[in-house]
Structure formats: C-alpha cells, structure tokens
Amino acid sequence: MLKTKNGTGGKSVGLKIAVLDDEPVEREYASSLVREWAKKRRIPSEVREYPGAKAFLFDYEEERDFDILLLDVEMPGENGIELAERVRKGNRVVQLVFITGFYEYFGAGFDVAALHYLIKPVDGEKLFPVLDRALENLRFRDRAVAVGDGDGVRKLPLADILYVEADNVRIRVVGVEGNYSVRSPLGKWQGNLDDEFLRVHRSYIVNLRHVKKVDHRELLMDNGDRVPISRGSYDEVYRALIRTL
Numbered sequence: 001m002l003k004t005k006n007g008t009g010g011k012s013v014g015l016k017i018a019v020l021d022d023e024p025v026e027r028e029y030a031s032s033l034v035r036e037w038a039k040k041r042r043i044p045s046e047v048r049e050y051p052g053a054k055a056f057l058f059d060y061e062e063e064r065d066f067d068i069l070l071l072d073v074e075m076p077g078e079n080g081i082e083l084a085e086r087v088r089k090g091n092r093v094v095q096l097v098f099i100t101g102f103y104e105y106f107g108a109g110f111d112v113a114a115l116h117y118l119i120k121p122v123d124g125e126k127l128f129p130v131l132d133r134a135l136e137n138l139r140f141r142d143r144a145v146a147v148g149d150g151d152g153v154r155k156l157p158l159a160d161i162l163y164v165e166a167d168n169v170r171i172r173v174v175g176v177e178g179n180y181s182v183r184s185p186l187g188k189w190q191g192n193l194d195d196e197f198l199r200v201h202r203s204y205i206v207n208l209r210h211v212k213k214v215d216h217r218e219l220l221m222d223n224g225d226r227v228p229i230s231r232g233s234y235d236e237v238y239r240a241l242i243r244t245l
Contacts, residue, residue, distance in 0.1 A: 014044025015135070016065055020080065021072040021099070022051050026120070030070055030099065033124055037131050053078035060087070066094055068134050073100035084112040092176060092209070093159045095134035145192045147173050147180035156180065158194060162210040162221050166203040174225065198240050200229040208244045 017034055021027035027049050038045035050056040052075045060066065069087065071080035078086075084096050096112055101120045115137070116130045144155040160176045166186040173180040182189060190197070190205055199205045204227050206219060213220040216234045219227045229237055 015067045017047045017068045018066050019070045020050045022075045033127050037128050053083040068095045070097050073098055088112045161207050163206040200237055
C-alpha cells in the first residue's frame with residue numbers, strides 16, 4: 001500500500017490494482033474508472049489488466065504485492081471465485097471486489113472476505129465508494145512489526161499475525177506464512193499491536209480477524225490451532241469478536 005521502489009524510501013509507486021475480465025470492453029472500461037478514481041484522489045497507482053486467472057497468476061507468482069483485485073466472476077478456466085480462494089489462502093490483506101451480472105454469486109464472497117459485489121453495468125458512482133473503502137482498509141492494515149525469521153529481521157504486517165504466545169523470556173508469533181521468535185515480555189510487546197488484537201489468556205494474544213470459532217474454553221484459529229481463553233473471559237471475547245464483524 002503506497003509502497004516505494006526499494007521498500008524503505010524513494011519514489012512512491014502507490015497502489016497496485018489488477019482488473020480481471022475476459023471481455024476486453026468491460027475490462028478496459030473498469031480500468032478507466034479505476035484510473036479516474038486514483039486521479040481524483042491524487043493517489044499514485046499502477047493498474048494492470050488481465051483477460052483471466054491464468055494470465056494474472058503468471059505475474060502474481062512473482063509479484064505478490066497487489067493491493068486491490070477487481071474480479072469478473074464468470075471467466076473461462078478458473079473463475080473469479082476460485083481465483084479469489086487461491087489468493088486469499090496466502091494473503092489476508094488484498095482487497096477483493098467482485099464484478100458480476102449475476103446475483104446468485106453473492107454468498108460465495110463471504111468465504112474469501114470479499115469487500116464488495118458490484119452488479120454490471122458498473123459506473124463511478126458505484127465503484128468509487130468501494131475503492132475508498134478498500135483504501136481505508138489498506139491504510140489500517142498497513143501497520144507492521146519487526147520479527148526475526150532466522151535470516152535477520154523482517155517486517156510482518158499485523159494483518160498476517162494469527163496469535164502471539166508467551167514462551168519463557170521469548171514470545172512466539174504465529175503468522176499466516178510461518179512462525180517467528182522475539183525476545184520480549186508478552187505484555188510489553190502487546191504495545192506494538194492494535195485494537196484487532198485481544199489478550200485472551202495470560203500467555204496468549206489473538207488477532208480477532210483470524211478467529212473461526214469460540215467456546216467457553218478455547219478459540220479455533222484460521223490455521224486450525226486452538227488457543228485457550230482464561231476462565232470467565234468468554235463474554236469479553238465474544239463481545240470483542242462481534243465488534244470485528
């Protein structure tokens with residue numbers, strides 16, 4: 001989100017947005033609307049057009065830094081829903097917007113945390129507010145913390161953290177793509193986090209966005225791990241989860 005060329009400074013290259021539609025006219029029109037939105041908001045952006053999932057994935061395998069995907073649902077080969085499922089497995093931050101002519105696909109978007117569905121024909125009045133929301137979400141999720149990964153230190157987006165566990169004088173940070181170790185007391189490190197996180201046990205802090213299920217004893221996380229919750233804290237955890245919906 002509003003990245004720089006070298007990742008640490010320099011010229012901004014802004015948002016990276018992909019528009020996927022197998023119909024050239026629809027694809028070009030949607031891309032023109034995105035560019036118009038970016039110009040009006042004075043946001044540097046790169047908009048790429050793709051006729052389908054195969055062409056997009058060719059780039060995505062090398063460049064996993066797209067910020068927003070505008071996906072036609074019905075495309076030859078892998079459709080927009082299937083592509084979104086594949087992308088979402090390794091990327092919780094990218095904003096997914098479906099563009100379709102069919103209402104029956106609406107329910108499928110919940111499984112991939114889609115930002116919005118737009119019914120064709122799309123115009124600026126419909127699309128611009130959705131892109132505004134995507135930008136707001138990206139700014140909120142762009143916060144990161146420094147963690148050790150064995151080869152040095154890397155920036156880990158808060159959105160990619162599932163939970164944090166105290167382990168003697170260190171903490172274990174469980175992320176979407178791996179685990180990391182940090183030498184710090186859990187309480188002190190909690191100050192690096194935001195309101196998406198809740199301390200549910202003296203030894204655990206969880207990212208509420210990655211909780212699939214809660215009962216009176218534990219939480220089931222997106223990756224299948226089970227995190228215990230302190231006795232008597234179920235009501236607080238439940239209310240916190242409701243606020244994140």
